[in-house]
Amino acid sequence: MSDLKHKILERVKSDLEEIEVALEQNLNPYFDLVSQIAGHILFSGGKRLRPLLMVLSARISGYDGSYDKVFSTIFEYLHAATLLHDDLVDEATLRRGKPVANSIWGNPAAVLVGDFLLARSLAVAAETKLPEVIKVVSNITEHMSQGEIHQLMRKGHLDLTEAEYMEIIEHKTAVLFQGTCCSGALIAGVSPEKTKALSDYGFNLGIAFQMVDDLLDYSSDTTVLGKEVGADLKEGKLTLPVIYSLKSASPRDRTLMENIIKNTNFSVNDFEVLIKMIDKYDGRTYTQSLATQYVRRAKEGLSVFNNSETKETLLMIADYTLSRKF
C-alpha cells in the first residue's frame, strides 16, 4: 500500500467503518436474491470514496448532526446502481476481480436490482428532507444516464473528440463526485460560497479520477485492476490516451492504431503495439498532466476553508487520486 493511501486510511478508518454499517442497515431488501445481488456489487471491496467525500465535506462545513453516514449511503447506492446497469450495457466480464452480476444472475435481475438500489438511494435522499439534496441526486441520475447514453452512441467511433470525451466523463463521473461533496455542504447548511467551493472540489476531483481510471486501463495488469486490461477498448470505448494520440499520429501510425482498435478481439501483442503508439504520441503523459491540472484545481477550490485535519484529508485524497493503482 502506498504511503499516502495508508495515511488517508488511518485518518478515515472510523468514518469508513460507520459508512459500512450504514450501508448494511439502510439496504432493507425484501428478498434474499436482492441481498445477494446488491451485496455482490456493494460489498466487494468498493473504496467508499463517494460516501467518504460526503462525510468529509459535511465535516469541513461544520456539520454537527449524526446523520452524515446515513445520508452518505445515497451516493454509494447510486454508484452501485449505475455499476450494475453499466456492466450490462458494456457487456463487461469482470468487476473488482469478480464476474459481473449480470453474468451470474442474468440481465433481468441485474436491471431490477439496479432499479432497487436507485430507489434506495432516493429513499435516503428523501429522508434528508432537503429539496436541494434531492435535486442534486435527481440531477446526478439524469446526467449519468445521459453520459452513458452518449458513450453508448459513440461506441466504436474513432472520431470521438477530446471535447466529447470531456463531456462524457463530466456526466458519467464528475457530476456524482460534485453532488456528493455539494450534499455534504447542504446538510451542514454552510454558506453558498463554501457549498460552491466543495462542489468545485468534487467536480474537478471526479474529472481527474475518471482520467486516471482511463489511464489504468492502459497501465495496470488484470490482477491489480480487477478487470481486463484494455477492457475499455474491447468495449469500443475510446478514452483520452487513445483520443489524444490518434489526433497527433502520422497517417501511417494512425492507420496502424485504428486497425488494432477496430478489431475488438485484439491480441495481447496488438495491445502492446498500441500502447507503444500511444506513448509515441504522448497520450498517457498528456492524460496524466491534464488529470494533475484538475487535481490542482480541486485543491485550489478548498482555499476558502481554514486549515484543519479534514481539509488536509481532502487534499490528500486529491493527491492520492493521481497515484492510485486501481
Place this chain on the structure above:
Amino acid sequence: MSDLKHKILERVKSDLEEIEVALEQNLNPYFDLVSQIAGHILFSGGKRLRPLLMVLSARISGYDGSYDKVFSTIFEYLHAATLLHDDLVDEATLRRGKPVANSIWGNPAAVLVGDFLLARSLAVAAETKLPEVIKVVSNITEHMSQGEIHQLMRKGHLDLTEAEYMEIIEHKTAVLFQGTCCSGALIAGVSPEKTKALSDYGFNLGIAFQMVDDLLDYSSDTTVLGKEVGADLKEGKLTLPVIYSLKSASPRDRTLMENIIKNTNFSVNDFEVLIKMIDKYDGRTYTQSLATQYVRRAKEGLSVFNNSETKETLLMIADYTLSRKF
C-alpha cells in the same frame, strides 16, 4: 368506444391535452436517441391514467395552483421507465401493438433510457419541493422494483399462491396508483384524512386495474390488446385466473393445465383448452368479482368528499376499470 369511456374522455379532454403538453415540455433529452426511445414508449397511445389521477386528486382536494399538470408527469415518466425495463426483463415482443423498445434499440439503450426517465421523474418530483411527495416517489420505485423481482423469482413456479399474487400486484401496480393519488392530495395540502382517502382510492383502483389487466390476457385478442394474448403465461407469469383455477381443479384437470403451462410454447389450441379449464373452475369469474370488490372499495374511499364533478369523474374511472377492453 364504450359509452362510459366516451363520457370520461369528454370530461377530462382538456386535462389530457395539458398533460400531453407537459410530458413533451418536461422531457428535455440531450440526444436524439433518447428522444426516439423515450418517445417510442411515452407517445404511443398510453392512456395517461396515472397523471390524470394525480390531476383529479389534486382538484378534488381543492388545489388551485398551476403546476398540477407538470407534477403529474412524475408518474407517467416513472411508469414509462418501468415499462422499458420490464419489457426487457419479460422478454416481451409487443407493447401497444408496437415492437418493444429493446427489440429495436437493444437492451443497453433500453436500460439507460429507462434510467433517464426515472431520473426525469425524480427531477420533477424535486421541483415540488415537498419531501412527502419525494418520499412517495422513492417508495413507489422501491416497491415496483421489488415487486418485479418477486415476480421474476417466481417465474414459472406453478405453486404461486393467491397471497403472493396479491403481494406482487400491490408492489408492481397498486403502489403507483396509490402514490399518484396521494401526491395530488399532498400538493393541494388537504387534510390527512382526505389524503388517506385518496391514497386508498388509488391503491384499490390499482389492484382492480391489474386484475383486469391480467384477465385481458385471457380474453382479448392480440389486435385489440396490442400485445400477444397469453403473453403472461408464455413469460412464465401465473396470474389470478390461473392460480385460482389450478387450486380448485381435480388432480386430472390440474395435470392437464400444468402440462400446457409448463410448455411455454403452447399452441393456440392448447391455450383454448386452458381457457376452458380456467372457466370450468371459475378462474375468470372469481378474478372479475374480486376486481369488482376492489372497485367498490375504491369508490367507498371517496365518501369523505362532497359531491362534485371531479368526484363523479373519479367514480366513473373506477367503474370503467372493470369494463375496459385494453
